[in-house]
Amino acid sequence: MSTRRQFLGAAALALGSAAGALRAAGGRLELAATDVHVRGYPTVEALRWIGETLERETEGRVGLRLYHSGQLGRESDLIDLARFGAIDIARVNMAALNNPFPATRILCLPYVFDDTAHMRRSLDGGVGQEILAKFADRDLVGLAFYDSGARCIYNTKRAIVQPGDLHGLKIRVPPSDIFMHLIRALGANPTPLPYGEVYSALQTHLIDGAENNWQSFHTTRQFEAARFWSYSGHSYSPEALLMSRRRFELLRPDDRDRLLDIARRSVAYMRSLWDESEAASRDYVLTHGVAANEVDRAAFERAAAPVVARYREDADVDRYWRGIRELSGIG
Incomplete structure (x- = not known):
């Protein structure tokens, strides 16, 4: 048995025992929810809102215990x-889901979305809802999609304007083949690392840079090490809020419907928090020594085009891509 499987097995037993103890307390059902982001991050606060709303609407019969800041692992x-x-x-970013759930790959492809509004229309529409339903194929229930902002490149060396400026740089990517292929196509050396290890990797020069959104750049303090931010907007890789199908099916039918409804309602709340915090994070880091610049977006799109073409050879990816592009420019 692999070390990872042994770890997961032990963790499953420990967490399962803890979850059982929570459920036994006074007959109250308390769900365990987790997020790698810190307290105050929009997705964490959206989960907190779900818990408060669930408790209120069930008169305390069902609640949620939230483990943030990666307390339960990667x-x-x-x-x-x-x-x-x-x-x-x-709460999991789409990049971590690409390999086990191929349907999610379309949501990480470079320049598939024009902007945040385009992404939200796509996730709220037929394509997004079809992908959300795909999680049932592997014992998960897709509750909702959350924002993860425009992913841009930041590094410790220099401003990036043309893809050629990335040549020779080691850029951290999440564990997704798409991001590996993309960063390599842009001319850099992709280095997969867990989210929680990026700050120390920048400090120790294990990597030269990374790519992520304003809030992650800010809340992880990575801006203290990487002083060059380049607006590439190469991916909007959203988040998925997923639930164990086993636990979901243990709920009463009316509680299942209630939880699904509350999760969907939480999206609007999360988006309002996201928009506010994105502006605040951008303003904060720009007043703390970070230099920001625009990239030559047309050049970046040309460099990324072979990656898109490669994945569009899959019929489902191509169908999703067409559906998303049809929503481009709709006000």
């Missing part, structure tokens, strides 16, 4: 822990 581990029923709800 996103890649949380997917399996939720599938096994060791935890109830996990």
